[in-house]
Amino acid sequence: MNALIDYTIDRLSPHTGAEVRGIDLREPVDTATRKRLNDAFIEHSVLVVRDQKLSPAELLAAVRLFGEVFPQHNTKFALPECPLIHYISNQDKYPDGTRYIPGGGYHTDHSNAERPPKATVLHAVQLPDQGGDNQYFNLQAAYDDLSPKMKARIEGARAIHVYQSRYSERKLLALPDTAKVPDSVAHPLVRTHPENGRKGLYLNPIRTEGIVGMDDAEGLPLLDELLTHAVQRQYRYRHRWRPGDLVMWDNRCLLHKATADYDMSQMRYLYRVMLQGDVPA
Numbered sequence: 001m002n003a004l005i006d007y008t009i010d011r012l013s014p015h016t017g018a019e020v021r022g023i024d025l026r027e028p029v030d031t032a033t034r035k036r037l038n039d040a041f042i043e044h045s046v047l048v049v050r051d052q053k054l055s056p057a058e059l060l061a062a063v064r065l066f067g068e069v070f071p072q073h074n075t076k077f078a079l080p081e082c083p084l085i086h087y088i089s090n091q092d093k094y095p096d097g098t099r100y101i102p103g104g105g106y107h108t109d110h111s112n113a114e115r116p117p118k119a120t121v122l123h124a125v126q127l128p129d130q131g132g133d134n135q136y137f138n139l140q141a142a143y144d145d146l147s148p149k150m151k152a153r154i155e156g157a158r159a160i161h162v163y164q165s166r167y168s169e170r171k172l173l174a175l176p177d178t179a180k181v182p183d184s185v186a187h188p189l190v191r192t193h194p195e196n197g198r199k200g201l202y203l204n205p206i207r208t209e210g211i212v213g214m215d216d217a218e219g220l221p222l223l224d225e226l227l228t229h230a231v232q233r234q235y236r237y238r239h240r241w242r243p244g245d246l247v248m249w250d251n252r253c254l255l256h257k258a259t260a261d262y263d264m265s266q267m268r269y270l271y272r273v274m275l276q277g278d279v280p281a
C-alpha cells in the first residue's frame with residue numbers, strides 16, 4: 001500500500017508541472033494519497049510520476065484514480081489487448097509514405113468533442129536517447145496577462161472546433177469510417193476551469209476553424225494573435241522524458257506539443273489514455 005509519508009511532490013516550474021517520487025502505481029493507493037495526487041494535478045496542471053513500469057492493464061487501473069476513461073477517437077492506434085489505451089509512436093506513416101509524428105503542433109487533445117477529455121496520460125515505453133520533449137503552455141497564465149481590452153473583446157466568444165481544421169498546418173491521419181465524432185462543436189474561447197475556478201484561453205490551431213459570428217478576416221487573425229501570445233517562453237514547461245515517466249496533463253488549461261527534434265531511426269513509443277471531461281464553460 002502506498003502511504004502518504006513514502007512519496008514527495010515537488011514543483012517543476014513556477015507555474016506548471018509537479019514531480020511525484022516514491023510511489024508505485026501498481027500498488028493500491030489510499031484515500032488520502034489519492035486526494036493529494038488529484039489536488040496536485042489540479043494545482044500544477046502537469047503531474048510527472050517517476051519510475052513507473054506499468055502494463056496496459058495496470059496503467060488503466062492507475063489512471064482511474066483520477067477519473068473516468070474517455071474513448072479516444074482514432075481506433076487505428078488502440079492496443080488490441082487493451083483498446084482504451086492507444087499508442088503514440090514515431091513509426092507510423094502518412095499514405096504518401098512520409099513519417100507521421102503525433103502531436104507535432106500546438107494543440108489540446110480532442111477539443112472537437114462536446115465533452116473533451118479533461119486529461120491525457122502518457123507512459124513512456126521506449127524513448128530516443130535524447131529529444132522528443134513534450135512542451136506545455138499554461139493558458140491560464142497567458143489569459144491573466146492579456147490586456148483588459150483584449151479580455152473584453154474575447155469575453156463570451158465561441159470558437160468552432162472540428163476534427164481537422166482546414167487551416168491547420170499539421171495534417172492528422174484520417175479517421176476510420178466507424179469513428180463517431182461530431183461534425184463541429186463550438187466552445188468558449190475563454191473557459192473557466194471547473195475545479196480550480198481560474199479562467200484560461202481555450203485554443204487549438206489544429207482543430208479550430210473560426211469564431212462564431214465573426215468573419216474569417218477578423219476571427220483568424222484574432223486566433224493567431226492569441227496563439228502567438230500563449231506560446232511564449234514564460235508560459236512553458238518543457239518535459240524532458242525519462243524512462244518510467246508517467247505524465248498526466250490538464251487539457252482544460254494547457255496547450256501542448258511534441259518536439260520532433262530527435263533521431264527518427266530511434267523508436268519513441270508511449271501508451272496514451274485520456275480521462276473524461278466536462279462541457280467547456
Ligand SMILES: [Fe+2]
Pocket residue numbers: 103107108109256
Ligand atoms: Fe496531444
